[in-house]
Amino acid sequence: MVISPVQYIALPLMAAFLIPLFGKINKDLVRIIPGLVLLYLSYVSVTLMMQISGGTSIVEVIGGWSPPWGINLVFSPFSGFLVSMMTILGFLIWVYTYNFKPEVDHSQTTKFYTLFMMLITGTVGIVLTGDIFNLFVFLEITAISAYALTAFYRERDGAEAAFKYVLIGSFASFFILLAIVILYTQVGTLNMAEIAQKMPGVDPYMKGVILLFFFIGFGIEAEMFPLNGWAPDVYTQAPGPIAAIFSGMVVKAGIYALVRVIFTLFDVPEVLNLLLIMGLVTMVIAEVIAMRQERIKRMLAYSSIGQMGLVLVAFSIGTKEALFAAIFLMFNHAIIKGALFLSATYLVYNSKDKEISDMNGIAKLMPFTSFIFALGAMAIVGLPPFAGFWSKLYLLIAAADAQLIAVIAIILVISVIEIVYYFRVIHRMYFKERISKVEIKIPTLNAKFTLAVLALVIIVIGLYPDLVSGMIEQAANDLLDKQNYIQTVLSLR
Amino acid sequence: MIKKILIFILLAVVGYSLVDVFSYIPFGEHRDTVGDFYLQQSPETLKVANTVTSIVVNFRGFDTLGEVTVLFLAALGLSSIMYRRKRKGEKDVRAKKPSSRILQVGAQIIFPLVVVLGAYVFIHGHLTPGGGFQGGAIIATASLLMLITYRKFKVNHNTISWIESIAGVAFVSIGMVGLLKGMSFLENFLPTGELNSLLSGGVIGIIYVAVGFKVAAELTGVIDTVLLNNRPDSNNENN
């Protein structure tokens, strides 16, 4: 069979429908099959990325009707880069999850792995699709798996966090659906390329309203202030690996949708100012709150929101260099926050409240995991020579080119705040006496493997950023080149 | 009190903007949309009388695949959220008191009729209004009737999960066949037949039947999960 982007959706769905039957043959199959699917999809990603290395895009038609009549998938340098990142990271997290909580019942395990796989598939679908309503459908697939996974543990307050998430997530859906309704009356199509083509003819007032509704809807998914109240609770209550997926993929998909709408669908450059302000506010508030957190996962969650604010700021500058920095930041954040969440999960594995003070002096007991956490912390605040350094540097250069001195100042102050609260944790881990009596849990071998791979990526990208910068540059070009997107998709007609 | 005022201000803003926006959108007028193309192609190329069906299953079939998945995930998520470990010797209890004889006899007569109606709706989805979702929902209503009337009526979870899996796999496989034949995913590869005959529309009818089975199984699963977990709680639950 020829490798094509539709496999990203079709294979996981096929597997998800079959998993209950496989479970009857052998109980371990329900855990192994999602991993095999994700492994194969990682292979597909690598193959497809090779095919588009010249900066071209692969457009796949579904149902035999060329766009704008049928739905199409676009594997462009930008979407392809994100999809590859998601599938490979997804596979690594699957490796980590295997044997994560062996005491969970078989029937719950089946559900967990199916939902886990569909969460990744939903985010991949959001990024790949070229149809605005189809994007909404994938958003709902992501959302429903996320709701269920948030409430997965019974002994935590997962149901509360999930209910909050349902509430705010439904608002996001309403706004997006409303925007689609109004958009359809104005352009008469749902294909994103054709919408972009017809957008200049739309009444400016309508354009503004539609864009505002999309902005609110996707802003919720992208954890933008003030619509991010769901995020800390969800990150805290969800199982550890799922929190890594939320920060590494689900939010990235929300940001992808937001910037796709702003940069490709609409021709309203003024919205970038709004994006800049929202990004700055999100970043400042989240980082200040993060400093006051006593629970490790909440701290990481707020740090995650802050980083998303930084990404939004980078996108809002709008130059090619800034977009490069933004996409690089998204990549780094996915890897580093993944490493942080995954290592912190084991550092406070048995602790009930997951307080930071439970981590006092843990470095002596769990040197490997503590080392990964410290590495991630140093990388995310942007210390050289780790991966996070380059993206922040590029962002500062881009901001300097655009003469945004105030933005540079704010980013630097924020970085200091980040250093303060991350180093507070590291200090406690390495230099304080252990007070907590909670039993520690040494990571399983496969979890160690995932952590080691992530740490390796952080170090290697830090030393040789050129390994990914070529791909990221093409991704940035692809995002800016709207006419090219329209032509590639609509030329199939 | 301040909260109430804020809410009303928000509602006024949202309401005003919606009214304002929709005052620019004329009601009942013709617009140039992709719908015209579908209305032209559906009877000519696909030979499907019901244009909504041809859009749902063929032109935008990918949406439907996603939609079936959403329902599948909802059923799965629901049983994951409501899951609780059974204590030793505990059985699934739903009953408090048996329902009346009249209800039981009535349900016995009505049940097959409603199932046949549901099947009719999704088999004729490409000809008349209705289709997989509607037919599936109707069948789920029928099994709901049985669940409520007969306290001992058990939905066989094995059967349900088999139906669900087979229908879902059939949907994706039909899509894959198009891909394997060198066409695109979910493309029609069967002869389309004649407009307004039962065997028209190629794969559209087949897919909609699969969707019907799948939706029926999923909705029944959702209702059964909610009903089954309807038991008083115990203290040793949260462990």
Add this chain to the structure above:
Amino acid sequence: MTWLIIPIIVLVILTVGAAIYAVVTKNLLYAVVSTGLISLGLSLFFFILQAPDVALTEAAIGVALTTIIFIITIRNTTQYEDEENDNSAVKGGSND
């Protein structure tokens, strides 16, 4: 569509009235039943708007299944919004 104007107005009043009642009433069971009524009104609206497919779906899913799930939930939780005169609801749950 002219001859339909009276039924449409009746329908508008019914639907909006049911919605307001659903929000205002303290008895959740009544609220759920009026939510079902809203769905019924909507499905008639869809029928008038020449959307029989949507009307059928709304009737099957909105009127029947959603209402049933709501009722089951109420039986499992509480029937009254303020929970003080909550005698008739099936008591379940414990303080843990």
Add this chain to the structure above:
Amino acid sequence: MNQLLTISFYGTAIALILIGLYAVLAKKNLLKIVIGLSIIDGGLHLLFVAIGYLSNGTAPIFSPEVVGQDMPMVDPVPQALVLTAIVIGFAVTAVALSLVIRLYRHHNTASIDQIKNLKW
């Protein structure tokens, strides 16, 4: 005449959206909030179908009586999208209600005020 129809369809839809929004924002009871969500959903669906309507158009079904006559038809696309949206809305409602049941089991109340383990 047409104005009256516009008001009745768009107006009902917007009224439903606002009423539902009020319930979600102002009510304390979890079930009321879910009811509010499903009312908003209904309003949106009505809005969606209403924008596809064509005066004097027939349903987009080429039944034997219609074939051959050049009848104007309503836009089928919004109808197809609403089908999807209704099913998705049902799925979300079902998940939300299951969460309500679980919260009630755990806290023995369905009021937001009394469920405050996490900050609201």
